[in-house]
Amino acid sequence: MTAPAAKVRRGRKFDQVLNGAREIFMRDGFEGASVDDIARAAGVSKATLYSYFPDKKLLFMEVANTQCALQADEALHTIDMSQPPSIVLPQIGNSFLGFILSDMGQRIFRICVAEADRFPELGRAFYNSGPKKVHGAITDYIQAAADRGELRVSDCALAADQFAELCKSDIWPRLVFGISTSFTKAEKARVVDGAIATFMARYGV
Amino acid sequence: MTAPAAKVRRGRKFDQVLNGAREIFMRDGFEGASVDDIARAAGVSKATLYSYFPDKKLLFMEVANTQCALQADEALHTIDMSQPPSIVLPQIGNSFLGFILSDMGQRIFRICVAEADRFPELGRAFYNSGPKKVHGAITDYIQAAADRGELRVSDCALAADQFAELCKSDIWPRLVFGISTSFTKAEKARVVDGAIATFMARYGV
């Protein structure tokens, strides 16, 4: 499942190549990154690089998948399914916002969005290893809380999407278009608290 | 204000160039579009193109600004500030969703997001001529409705952002990562109706 990466040879310097690729891709984007730069950053010859990966695309896919799965899994550990919404929603909101605002999350997102038409499997891979997992986890939690009578919700999937979107209010558009690059605790609190208040107004018991 | 485009000469074939540029940029993105292609599509020689625009960036800025202002203005005309939320919110939601889903809106968005680090003024220009205007208009409406006692809201700006975000639930992530490319009326209705229900649960009188 996690390794659909056909045609990718493993070997001694595999991780070296992957790390160099991550560094340069994150710095320069997909088109912007040159394979020569990556090989140099990885401390590896271009020939070696091409002996591991058949082309630039597959190399990038490997980087994106690895990073995304890593970040998403980490974020999901913070959810304690047995706690009530008043405890869990702030946790979800904050860690979700943290991921959205992180340098890594932002850059992968940028690259995926940019390349999504000419490179559709990339967008899908990113979606599956990131947003989809998070969405599934939130949905599951909402369902569990509803079963316990802590929430009243008929369309759990939509509720999960709504909560995630609410957490991006104001901050995310400003970030994505480069209006602001960092946000104060107060700004984040305003958004997360607002998201929870709106969510609970609709779905609270 | 709307024409920071210094150094852009107007003239007979100005619109021709602009149209060709729009076509190719929308098809191939910023990096992907070659100036030769644009000149060919515009039915103009490369020398002529460069006599109007000093470089590729400025040409793209002009295209993006023009398109974005056009789309945003059109969308804003649909808001009748004097009507109650039960009338206006569906209008806003639908036309907002329409813009988000439109080929043009989506492509400009993609390009802006992709190029935002290496080309920051583009992101800012897009934000100002699009999202910012829409956000301002929604905020104004919410304020007006609140003044009439039709809504109860303390942070109008945040409420506006929340409504816009709510309208993107589910649909937008799937679109942006290429999971789905078109949506049924039912799918859109589910999201817009859900957005309104959640919004009104929090802010309704």
Added chain:
DNA sequence: GTCCATATAAACTGGTTGGTTCAGTTTGGG
């Protein structure tokens, strides 16, 4: 008719790119 700004096609500059090739060096297991 001639002048002048504007337009043209095409060649050219100087550069970058992804990907290949290959002669030779390093590495590690048996």
Added chain:
DNA sequence: CCCAAACTGAACCAACCAGTTTATATGGAC
């Protein structure tokens, strides 16, 4: 100690690109 597999560095290729230049043509004003 030896050999095969892995790795290296550098040259190489064909394609593509933004932007400039040149020599030529058009067409309206006087």
